Amino acid sequence: MKFAYRFSNLLGAVYRRGNLSFSKDGDSVISPVGNRISVFDLKNNKSETLPVSTTKNITCVGLSPDGNLAILVDEDGAAVLVSLVTRAVLHHFHFHKPVSSVRFSPDGRKFIVTKDNVALMYHAPGRKREFNAFALDKSYYGPYDETTCIDWTDDSKCFVVGSKDMTTWVFGAERWANLVYYCLGGHKDVIVGCFFEQDSLDLYTVSQDGTLCVWECDTELEGLLTRAPRRQVGPQEKVKEVEEQEEVEEREEREDGEPRGEVIRGKADEPKQKEGSKMVRYKRLGKHFFNKEGDFNNLTAAAFHKKSHLLVTGFASGIFHLHELPEFNLIHSLSISDQRISSICINSPGDWIGFGCSGLGQLLVWEWQSESYVFKQQGHFNNMATLSYSPDGQYIATGGDDGKLKVWNTSSGLCFVTFTEHSSSVTGISFTSRGFVIVSASLDGTVRAFDLHRYRNFRTFTSPRPAQFSCLAVDGSGELVCAGAQDSFQVFLWSLQTGRLLEVLAGHEGPVSCLSFSPVRSVLASTSWDRTVRLWDMLDSWQTKEILRLTSDGLAVTYRPDGEELAVATLDGEISFWNPYTASQNGSIVGRHDLQMGRKETDKITAKQASKGKSFTSLCYSADGECMLAGGQSKFVCIYNIAEQILMKKFEISCNLSLDAMEEYLDRRKMTEFGSLALVDEGVGDGDTVALSLPGVRRGDMSSRHFKPEIRVSSLSFSPTGRSWAASSTEGLLVYSLDGALVFDPFDLDLDVTPGSVRRQLRRAEWAAAIVLAFRLNENALTREVLEAIPHDQISVVCSSLPDIYVEKLLHFLGSALESSGHLQFYLTWAQQLLTLHGQKLKNRSGAILPTIQSLQKSIQRHFEDLSKLCDWNIYSIQYAGALSRQKGMKRPAADSLSEEEEDEEEDTASMEEADMVI
Structure with missing residues (x-):
C-alpha cells in the first residue's frame, strides 16, 4: 500500500470571496476558494485547484499581464507570490494590514497595492532571483478613508485610485511635471469602480449609490511632460529638507512597520500651476444614474472593457446591467440570482463576463452577445x-x-x-x-x-x-x-x-x-x-x-x-x-x-x-x-x-x-484582563438596548452576527x-x-535493468523480456514506449508468455494509460488478451485484483460514453443529410430525368457532401 497521496483537487466550492480574474487568453477563470485558488478551464470544461494555500481566506488576487505570476493576499495582509506555470510558491511577504486591491501595470514592471488610505507601488518580480521580490518604489497618500479600487492607463504612465471618502485620485506613476496628483469629487457614496478610457486619461467613476460620472481630461497621454532636474540648493537648506523628510518617514514607519520609499502626498485642493508647464485638468462631461429598484439595491461591483466600451455593473439584488459608454446606452439587464453580486470580470476579447456571488458560493460566466451561460457552478450553501x-x-x-x-x-x-x-x-x-x-x-x-x-x-x-x-x-x-x-x-x-x-x-x-x-x-x-x-x-x-x-x-x-x-x-x-x-x-x-x-x-x-x-x-x-x-x-x-x-x-x-x-x-495578543476577546460581549450593557453603528465606526453594526465555521x-x-x-x-x-509521475518505485531492481537494456531487447524483438525489464524499472514513459513498439499481431503471443506477477502490473498500467491515450483499440486488445488468457488465475485473487479491474472499467466506461455520443450524433447527421438529398431528388423536374445508376451515384455524392458539412 502506497502512502504518497497528495492533494489533487477541491470540489464542492467554486467561489467564496475576493476578486475574479480571467487568464491572458481569456479561456480560464481564476477564482479564490477559501485559502486556495481554483482555475476553471472553460474551453476544456475542467477545473484545477492549485496546491498552494495561504494562512487565511484570500481576499485579493493580482494577475500579471503575461499570466505567469499571481499575487494572493489574505485577510491579514499576508501575500504569496505564485507561479501559475510551475504551481509553486516563489515568495512570501506581509503587508501588515488588510489589503483592498492589487493590480499589475499593463507593461508588467510595477504593481499597486492599496491598504487603508495609501497606495503602495512596488517593482514587479523579474526573471532574476532576488532575496526580496517585493521592492517598494513609491507611496501615494491622498484619500482620507480606505481605498477601494485601482486602474492603470494602457501605457502604465498613470493610475487612478477610488476611495470610501467619495473621492477619486489620479496619480502619476512617474513624477510628471504637469501631473503629480489630481482629486475628483462629484459622488455621494463609496467609489466602487474607476476606469480609464483606452489610450486616454479620460475617466469613468461608479459609486455605490448607482451613479456614473464621465470625466474628460484636457491632456493626452503623450502630453505628459517629464520632470526637470531639481534645482541646486544650499548645504544648510538641503540638510534641513532631508532631516524633515527623514522625520516624516520615520514616524510613518513606526506607525505601519514598513519602509515608505519615495512619498507622494496629495491634497484635496487644486494643484498649483508651475512655471513653464500647463497642469492637467479634468472636467465632468456627464452624470448618469442607474435604475434602482428599492433603497437597498446598492451597486456592489463593476467592470469595464476598454476596447468595446462595455460597462458591466452588479447590484445587491442579483441584477446586472450592460451599458455602452460614453453614451450610456443600455444593452440589456438581467438577474442571475437573488443574492449580492460580489465580483465581476471581463475576459480579454470582451465576449465573456464572469460573476461571483459569495452569498451562494456561485460562479457564472455569461456570453452577453448570445445571451447564454458558458459556465454555471455552485457549491453547497451550507456544510x-x-x-x-x-x-x-x-x-x-x-x-x-x-x-x-x-x-x-x-x-x-x-x-x-x-x-x-x-x-x-x-x-x-x-x-x-x-x-x-x-x-x-x-x-x-x-x-x-x-x-x-x-x-x-x-x-x-x-x-x-x-x-x-x-x-x-x-x-x-x-x-x-x-x-x-x-x-x-x-x-x-x-x-x-x-x-x-x-x-x-x-x-x-x-x-x-x-x-x-x-x-x-x-x-x-x-x-x-x-x-x-x-x-x-x-x-x-x-x-x-x-x-x-x-x-x-x-x-x-x-x-x-x-x-x-x-x-x-x-x-x-x-x-x-x-x-x-x-x-x-x-x-x-x-x-x-x-x-x-x-x-x-x-x-x-x-x-x-x-x-x-x-x-x-x-x-x-x-x-x-x-x-x-x-x-x-x-x-x-x-x-x-x-x-x-x-x-x-x-x-x-x-x-x-x-x-x-x-x-x-x-x-496571547487576544487575551485581556477580562479573558479572551472572543468571550467578551461587545454590547453596550446588560440592558435590552440595541447598539447602533455610529458615523466613523468601521467595525460595523454590533447587532450583526459573525461566526467562524x-x-x-x-x-x-x-x-x-x-x-x-x-x-x-x-x-x-x-x-x-x-x-x-513523481514517485520512483522500482520493482526487483538490478544493475542490468537500465533504459538502455530495455531498448536493446526491443531491437532484438524480445518483446516479453522488454516488458519485464520495463516493469522492473517502473517508469510509465518507458513502459508506454515498449508497449506501443510491439506489433499488433504479437500481442496474444506476448500475453501468453508473460509471467503471472507482471499480469496485474500490466492491467494496472493499461487502466491508467487508457485515460489519456488515443490508441483505444490497441490497449483494449491488450486488456482483452490478458483477461482471456489469465482470467482463471486472476479470479483466484479477486480481492487483491479488484481495484485494478475497477480502474480499467472506469477508463473503458468513460471512453464508451464519449464515443457513443459522437457516433449517435454522426448517425443522426448522416440520416438527416440523406433525407435532405432524397427530398431534393423528389423535387427534380421530370425533364431532367437521368438513368437509375446516375441518380443513385449523384444521390450518394450529395449525401456524403451534406454529411461532411453537418459533421
Missing part, C-alpha cells in the same frame, strides 16, 4: 455532510445541510447535476451496484432514489410515522434500501424495485448512527448510541443474527471490501475490529490522541482537555482492505495499518486559520480504483490521489 463514490470511481455524489444532492465528475472536477427534492439536510447517500441510481436519506423523513439517465427522482420512500433518517445503506444487489431513524430508534427496509416498505427492524435502544451492508452476504450491520452493533440476516426473516457489545456509543460501522471484517468507531475515540462470523473482537486502535483537536476561540478549556471528548465519526477501508481511513472533528485524517494497528500517516486537510479550532493554543471531516470514502480518496469537510470536497 457538506456526506459523500459516496460511484462503483467505477468516475463520479462522486455529495449531500449537504442545504438539502441539495450534487454529482461531481472526478476527471473534470465539475458538478453536472443537482437534485433539490429534499427539504432538509441530507444525512446519507449511496450509489447502487450498477452506478446508475443514487439513493439519499434526509432529516425531512424521506429516502429518495434518483436516476442518472433521466436525472429525475423516480422513487420516494417514507415511513408509516414521520421519522428523521440519520443514515443509509444499499445492499450489493441494489434491491434493498435501508435507513436508520434517530428519533424512533428503528431501521426501515424498502424494496427499490417496488418502493414498498418490507420490514421495520426494532431492537436498538438509542438513535441509529450508521448502517453498512456486507459486500458478500445479505447481512446488515447497524450501530447505535446504545453501545451495540446488531447484525441482521436479510434472508432469515430479518432476524437479529448477532449482537456485538461495545465499550461506548457506536458512531460509525463499515465492512471490509471482502466482508471478512467489521470496523466500528465509538465515542471514546477507539476503533475496534470484529469478525462478523464468530462475533469476536480481533483488535482495536486508540485514536483519540491522533485527532489533535484544536482549541476553539470560545472554549474555556485547553485543546488537550477538549480532545479527550472527541472521537472519529467516519471510517473507510482502503480498496485492498489493508488500511483504514478515519476522520472526525479535527483538521487531520488518519490512515492506519490494520494488521500492525499503528498510525501510518496523518493528512492535514487544511491550514486555514479563518476556520475555528485550528490552533492548539490561543493567541469549525473545521471537521464529516465523511470519508476511498475510490474503488484505490488511486484516490475523498473527504467532505468544512472547506469542501477534498480529493487526494497518488501522483505516480
Whole structure:
C-alpha cells in the first residue's frame, strides 16, 4: 500500500470571496476558494485547484499581464507570490494590514497595492532571483478613508485610485511635471469602480449609490511632460529638507512597520500651476444614474472593457446591467440570482463576463452577445455532510445541510447535476451496484432514489410515522434500501424495485448512527448510541443474527471490501475490529490522541482537555482492505495499518486559520484582563438596548452576527480504483490521489535493468523480456514506449508468455494509460488478451485484483460514453443529410430525368457532401 497521496483537487466550492480574474487568453477563470485558488478551464470544461494555500481566506488576487505570476493576499495582509506555470510558491511577504486591491501595470514592471488610505507601488518580480521580490518604489497618500479600487492607463504612465471618502485620485506613476496628483469629487457614496478610457486619461467613476460620472481630461497621454532636474540648493537648506523628510518617514514607519520609499502626498485642493508647464485638468462631461429598484439595491461591483466600451455593473439584488459608454446606452439587464453580486470580470476579447456571488458560493460566466451561460457552478450553501463514490470511481455524489444532492465528475472536477427534492439536510447517500441510481436519506423523513439517465427522482420512500433518517445503506444487489431513524430508534427496509416498505427492524435502544451492508452476504450491520452493533440476516426473516457489545456509543460501522471484517468507531475515540462470523473482537486502535483537536476561540478549556471528548465519526477501508481511513472533528485524517494497528500517516486537510479550532493554543495578543476577546460581549450593557453603528465606526453594526465555521471531516470514502480518496469537510470536497509521475518505485531492481537494456531487447524483438525489464524499472514513459513498439499481431503471443506477477502490473498500467491515450483499440486488445488468457488465475485473487479491474472499467466506461455520443450524433447527421438529398431528388423536374445508376451515384455524392458539412 502506497502512502504518497497528495492533494489533487477541491470540489464542492467554486467561489467564496475576493476578486475574479480571467487568464491572458481569456479561456480560464481564476477564482479564490477559501485559502486556495481554483482555475476553471472553460474551453476544456475542467477545473484545477492549485496546491498552494495561504494562512487565511484570500481576499485579493493580482494577475500579471503575461499570466505567469499571481499575487494572493489574505485577510491579514499576508501575500504569496505564485507561479501559475510551475504551481509553486516563489515568495512570501506581509503587508501588515488588510489589503483592498492589487493590480499589475499593463507593461508588467510595477504593481499597486492599496491598504487603508495609501497606495503602495512596488517593482514587479523579474526573471532574476532576488532575496526580496517585493521592492517598494513609491507611496501615494491622498484619500482620507480606505481605498477601494485601482486602474492603470494602457501605457502604465498613470493610475487612478477610488476611495470610501467619495473621492477619486489620479496619480502619476512617474513624477510628471504637469501631473503629480489630481482629486475628483462629484459622488455621494463609496467609489466602487474607476476606469480609464483606452489610450486616454479620460475617466469613468461608479459609486455605490448607482451613479456614473464621465470625466474628460484636457491632456493626452503623450502630453505628459517629464520632470526637470531639481534645482541646486544650499548645504544648510538641503540638510534641513532631508532631516524633515527623514522625520516624516520615520514616524510613518513606526506607525505601519514598513519602509515608505519615495512619498507622494496629495491634497484635496487644486494643484498649483508651475512655471513653464500647463497642469492637467479634468472636467465632468456627464452624470448618469442607474435604475434602482428599492433603497437597498446598492451597486456592489463593476467592470469595464476598454476596447468595446462595455460597462458591466452588479447590484445587491442579483441584477446586472450592460451599458455602452460614453453614451450610456443600455444593452440589456438581467438577474442571475437573488443574492449580492460580489465580483465581476471581463475576459480579454470582451465576449465573456464572469460573476461571483459569495452569498451562494456561485460562479457564472455569461456570453452577453448570445445571451447564454458558458459556465454555471455552485457549491453547497451550507456544510457538506456526506459523500459516496460511484462503483467505477468516475463520479462522486455529495449531500449537504442545504438539502441539495450534487454529482461531481472526478476527471473534470465539475458538478453536472443537482437534485433539490429534499427539504432538509441530507444525512446519507449511496450509489447502487450498477452506478446508475443514487439513493439519499434526509432529516425531512424521506429516502429518495434518483436516476442518472433521466436525472429525475423516480422513487420516494417514507415511513408509516414521520421519522428523521440519520443514515443509509444499499445492499450489493441494489434491491434493498435501508435507513436508520434517530428519533424512533428503528431501521426501515424498502424494496427499490417496488418502493414498498418490507420490514421495520426494532431492537436498538438509542438513535441509529450508521448502517453498512456486507459486500458478500445479505447481512446488515447497524450501530447505535446504545453501545451495540446488531447484525441482521436479510434472508432469515430479518432476524437479529448477532449482537456485538461495545465499550461506548457506536458512531460509525463499515465492512471490509471482502466482508471478512467489521470496523466500528465509538465515542471514546477507539476503533475496534470484529469478525462478523464468530462475533469476536480481533483488535482495536486508540485514536483519540491522533485527532489533535484544536482549541476553539470560545472554549474555556485547553485543546488537550477538549480532545479527550472527541472521537472519529467516519471510517473507510482502503480498496485492498489493508488500511483504514478515519476522520472526525479535527483538521487531520488518519490512515492506519490494520494488521500492525499503528498510525501510518496523518493528512492535514487544511491550514486555514479563518476556520475555528485550528490552533492548539490561543493567541496571547487576544487575551485581556477580562479573558479572551472572543468571550467578551461587545454590547453596550446588560440592558435590552440595541447598539447602533455610529458615523466613523468601521467595525460595523454590533447587532450583526459573525461566526467562524469549525473545521471537521464529516465523511470519508476511498475510490474503488484505490488511486484516490475523498473527504467532505468544512472547506469542501477534498480529493487526494497518488501522483505516480513523481514517485520512483522500482520493482526487483538490478544493475542490468537500465533504459538502455530495455531498448536493446526491443531491437532484438524480445518483446516479453522488454516488458519485464520495463516493469522492473517502473517508469510509465518507458513502459508506454515498449508497449506501443510491439506489433499488433504479437500481442496474444506476448500475453501468453508473460509471467503471472507482471499480469496485474500490466492491467494496472493499461487502466491508467487508457485515460489519456488515443490508441483505444490497441490497449483494449491488450486488456482483452490478458483477461482471456489469465482470467482463471486472476479470479483466484479477486480481492487483491479488484481495484485494478475497477480502474480499467472506469477508463473503458468513460471512453464508451464519449464515443457513443459522437457516433449517435454522426448517425443522426448522416440520416438527416440523406433525407435532405432524397427530398431534393423528389423535387427534380421530370425533364431532367437521368438513368437509375446516375441518380443513385449523384444521390450518394450529395449525401456524403451534406454529411461532411453537418459533421
